[in-house]
Amino acid sequence: MSTAAAVWLDSLCRRFPQLLDELAPSTGRTLREVRGSGPGSGSGGSSSAPMRVYVSDALRDITDGVIELEEAVRDRLGLRRIAAAPVPVRLRRIAELLDRVGKLPDLAAHVEDELRRMDRRAARALGEPEQLVRLAGRCPACDSVSLRAFPERGLAMCVNPVCRHVLDGEEDAS
Known part of the structure; x- marks a missing residue:
């Protein structure tokens, strides 16, 4: 089993319900507030509960991604397709594989x-x-001590706004 894949899977299993919670209306909101500027809403187009489109987009992207990933894994492993299920169930099924x-x-x-x-x-x-x-050391381009690594992107670069030099694999940051 890939330990890294298991770590990312576990993290995604924890974060997905948090995304759903971000979109759930609070108990203080009424249906009218969520609808926004329809006739008779009295809100004049503004709402005390703004739609957080970036959360909705992330949920859609992740949901589609999990579905496609499960189907690809099952197909590659020669397994038959199984019933559609919510994302947390699909993630558990991927974990089992x-x-x-x-x-x-x-x-x-x-x-x-x-x-x-x-x-x-x-x-x-x-x-x-x-x-x-x-990162320890100085930037080879501007000589500042602004070298940083972004492990999630697999990137090391100078964060000096004037420089922004990206280190390649051959440059030593020490």
Whole structure:
């Protein structure tokens, strides 16, 4: 089993319900507030409960991604398709197949990449900042001490706004 895939899967399983909670109306909102500016709403187009489209878009993207990932995994493993299910159930079914997925390196890499992408999308929609790691050394382009690594993107760069030099694999950040 790919340990990294399992970590991303576990994280996505925790974040997905949080995304649903972000869209759930609070007990203080009425249906009229959620609808917005329809006739007779009296709100004049403004609402005390604004639609958070980026959360809705993230939910749609993740839902579609999980469905497609489960179908791709089952197809590649030669398994029959099974009944449609909510995202948390599909994620559990993918988790049950991770040992078999790990035996196919290309499939394992694809599953890990997709789970990481969907988890990061959920994290951004929930307002979680991207992890940032300070690197020792100086930027080879501007000589500042502004080198940072973005592990989720697999990127190391100078965060000096004037420079923004991206380190490649051959440059040493020490």
